[in-house]
Amino acid sequence: MYPVSTLDVPLSLRLPKKITKVLHNADIVTVGDLLMVAPRRYYHWGRLTPLSSLREGEDVTILAEVAGAHLVANRSGSGVRLEVSLTDGVQYLSATFFAKSQFKLAPIERLLVPGQSFLFAGKVGAYRGKLQLTHPSFEGVDGEDIERIASRPIPIYPVTGTLTSWAIARAVGMVLDHLDDSDVPDTVPAVIRERQRIGTYAQCLRRLHRPESDEDYQQARRALAFTEAFVLQVGLAAQRRGVRSIPALASPADVPLVDRFIQGLPFTLTDTQRGAVDQIGADLAGEVPMQRLLQGDVGSGKTVVALIAFLQVVAAGHQGAFVAPTEVLAEQHTASLRALLAPLGDDAPDVRLLTGSTTPAARREIAQAMATSAPLIVVGTHALFQESVRFADLALVVVDEQHRFGVEQRASLRGAREDGRGVHELVMTATPIPRTIAMTVFGDLDDTRMGGMPAGRTPVATYLADAANAAWVERTWARAAEEIVQGRRVYVVCPRIDASDEVADAEEEGARPLASVEQVAAYLRSHPALAGVAIHELTGRTPSALKVQIMEDFSAGRAPLLVATTVIEVGVDVSEATLMVILDAQQFGLAQLHQLRGRVGRSSLPSLCIAMHRHELTDAGRARLQAFASTTDGFELAEADLRLRKEGDVLGAGQSGTATHLRFLSVRRDEALIRAAKDEAEALLAEDPTLRSHPDLARTLRQASDGQLEWMQRS
Known part of the structure; x- marks a missing residue:
């Protein structure tokens, strides 16, 4: 059982029916949904200006009492306006609000009751020789400390449809007034909060919506961003631990066939290629399933590195699958592998091609070879993910241009062994990924980076x-x-x-x-x-x-x-x-x-x-x-791209904003924060792999599995 959170309480139990309906239309259903609607900016009232000193064109903040208010139909016959008479006890000023219908102005009319005092802010204009404010911002101050209100930041919320910033602010205020902080769970354990110098979750929400100073909401945003990063990193680390808890087949690293192949190449491997070969070879020699991301710039020689990995597996008597996103690329990989393997003569492993265009007769022949446990490499497209495709002894899956495939597709090959043992996985990309993105989106994979170009290549x-x-x-x-x-x-x-x-x-x-x-x-x-x-x-x-x-x-x-x-x-x-x-x-x-x-x-x-x-x-x-x-350096371009793009573009369509539940974390801005969250997540799981001692975090992860972590499928 997981503890019940106040944040899960439906808004219908906390707010009037009318505002609840409007919030529901904006997919804001629970107390937590509402409190996670972050202000898009904060307004500062500024110094109070006496009505007698107002000048046209000035941005001002005034303290005034509502002397009267009445609706007037526009002479053009289109729309209405609410004319509000304001006074400071000596002078009078008009504030005007326009709308298409009186119903749009009803919320403002209900608030601006004669005899009540408010802070008004806006630009001073003129109409028929008289000064006025048009659509000023305002907030009630009756019975409150005016100096305190005038000095604190005022949250301005995103407006969607009929849901105004004022409506959200009032709803948030009603919820916070009846929020018991002790019923708000803390996803981040206390010891980590102390190390990272962040408050409780409830404190952060209050500082976000009711800051007394700019520092309050800035600290709240940082804490909430860290919380998002921490949940992501715990989820990724848990995924990695889950996959690696299943033992895989070990393929010895010192293989004469691999040595012969490398010596017979018409070129010398670069230092970064050798480094990648060593890392991957060590992974394949172990019984912990490899999950590695191989980043190599265009033309850096990733295919040769992948082939050496296949040779290590095949030499141990197992099978390998090489998945490409298109038939053209699958065919090119097949031709390239066969050409590279040709010097091995009869010792070269069998390389087969399986795509949607493969004839039924050829498909049956390939299926038979796969079913006999014969060592071979099958190159293919999405056709390899079909249920009818069965490997008898699959030990290594290499996925080229991994962003073209979803996690579920790759997992179908990882779980292809009938004996339940794990399959090693190497995913490759020629599109270098900034380190921040790699930590945030590919944190379940070990990262190998290959720079430079093979000998004999010339820069373009x-x-x-x-x-x-x-x-x-x-x-x-x-x-x-x-x-x-x-x-x-x-x-x-x-x-x-x-x-x-x-x-x-x-x-x-x-x-x-x-x-x-x-x-x-x-x-x-x-x-x-x-x-x-x-x-x-x-x-x-x-x-x-x-x-x-x-x-x-x-x-x-x-x-x-x-x-x-x-x-x-x-x-x-x-x-x-x-x-x-x-x-x-x-x-x-x-x-x-x-x-x-x-x-x-x-x-x-x-x-x-x-x-x-x-x-x-x-x-x-x-x-x-x-x-x-x-x-021409892809890694430099990746970092430049990150600087140039908007946050929503960084993670791709559907991978930002509410689609990912990432409301505060910025992969462009928060590299240090993401790195700290990753370290804390790994240390926590090392001590408590099942999160038995952290039920609030376990509950959050369970909820996130249907949303926040879902986008990491990278399809």
Whole structure:
């Protein structure tokens, strides 16, 4: 049994029926829901100004008594206004409130009763030669210490629909007046609160909504942010402990087959590759299931590291699964693995490809091989997650571009063993993740970072080009022709597929259409500089079989210019590709731009990326493009991206605000706080793995499993 919390009490038991209904319409149902509606800002009344000294255009705070109030219909026949006469006992001033109907003004009319005193704040205006306030902020002060009220911050709440800031403030006040602090559970244990110098949960809520000073609400926000971070980190650490509590198969690290493979490579592993191989090898040699995130910049050689891990497992007699997000990438991985393994001759493990396009006969053959416990590596797409797919002896799952897959999908392969033993898991990404994000979103995974590039690779030169400069545009296509004449390949990337998309974009944005694959390909086929050049088109709508043929033609040079959407952004590896032209580059995010650039520069050939953008750029768009051109280091770009993006964009759609229950924690701002919460969470679970001594925390985690931790599925 978990303790009952006052925060779970329905608002219908604490508030009048009318306000409860309005709050319910905004999904504010319990006392806890209401108290977690954070003020969006705080207002300061400022020094009181006598009515006799008011001047038009000034922002003022006055103390006045309501002398009278009456509703007046506007002469235009549209809407009404509430005219309130204010006095300080000597002078008079009018305050006017406008609305579409008298019902909208009813709450204000009920509050501004003649004979009652209020603090009013706003900008002084003039109407027909007389000074007035329009829609001033106000708060009652009868019987209270005016100096204290005038000096303390006033919470201003977010307005949604018919729910006004004043209505929320009144509801919060009624709830706090009857809140017994002893009935409010503390998710963060007292000893941790003391170390982190934060108050009880109830104290923090009171300081958030009724601060006596700016320091009060600032401390409350920090404490509530730490609480959110702490719950997240305990949840992640518990997930990690849960997965690792099931013993996995150990594969010895010292394997002659792996040594032969490394010695036979046509290149030398970089120091960061060797470091990753050692870390992963040590994990695979143990019986604790590996859960590791391998971050490597585009072209850093993650595939080779993954293959060495597979060899270690296969040499021990087990099976491996390599999951890719697209068929094109799965096919490329298969070809790449087979080519790298070729020098091993008969000792090379069997590599099979399983995708949605695999024929029934081939699927049956692969299924038979998987069922016989024969050592092999199966490369596939989402097809590997189907219930009909059964491995007899799966020991390692490698997931490429992990953000394309949900936790449940990956867990289906982790739990693929019938004997109940755990499966090692390596998730890879070529989109470097800022450390704060990694701690917050991927805290259940150990993090390995591979920097640098393999020997023989050359950095890609990056240039920004204004599409309004005709000379630059023509030079771009001339350069494309020059690359092709030298036997090289050229990518041209567009944000849209066809003309119908363009028309929709133009109508929506009120601007000229964005570049589309269909029209750009047609234009380039007619361009004199590219006369006689075979040009292919590739988009997400291209049939699978045709995609394979297009990529083969491009790679072989039969069609050396490929006009595509971002379907080529991940993993496509054509060593002869030396020029990437990104049209309407302002439409893409930093990570996407970096991924696209990573499609060239995959050999010793000098390579170039031209990001062609519109002449009219927003400040944010210009900053993003300048950051892209300033460095080819993905980890630097990831940190720059974090600085440039809004909080809601950092975690992705549906992963911010109320969708995640992260109301106070900022992954951009709170790195030190997240790190402290992570350390505290791990120490707590080391002492109390089942949270038996911390029922309030256990209860919060149970509730969070349906919401706050749900977004970490990273789908």
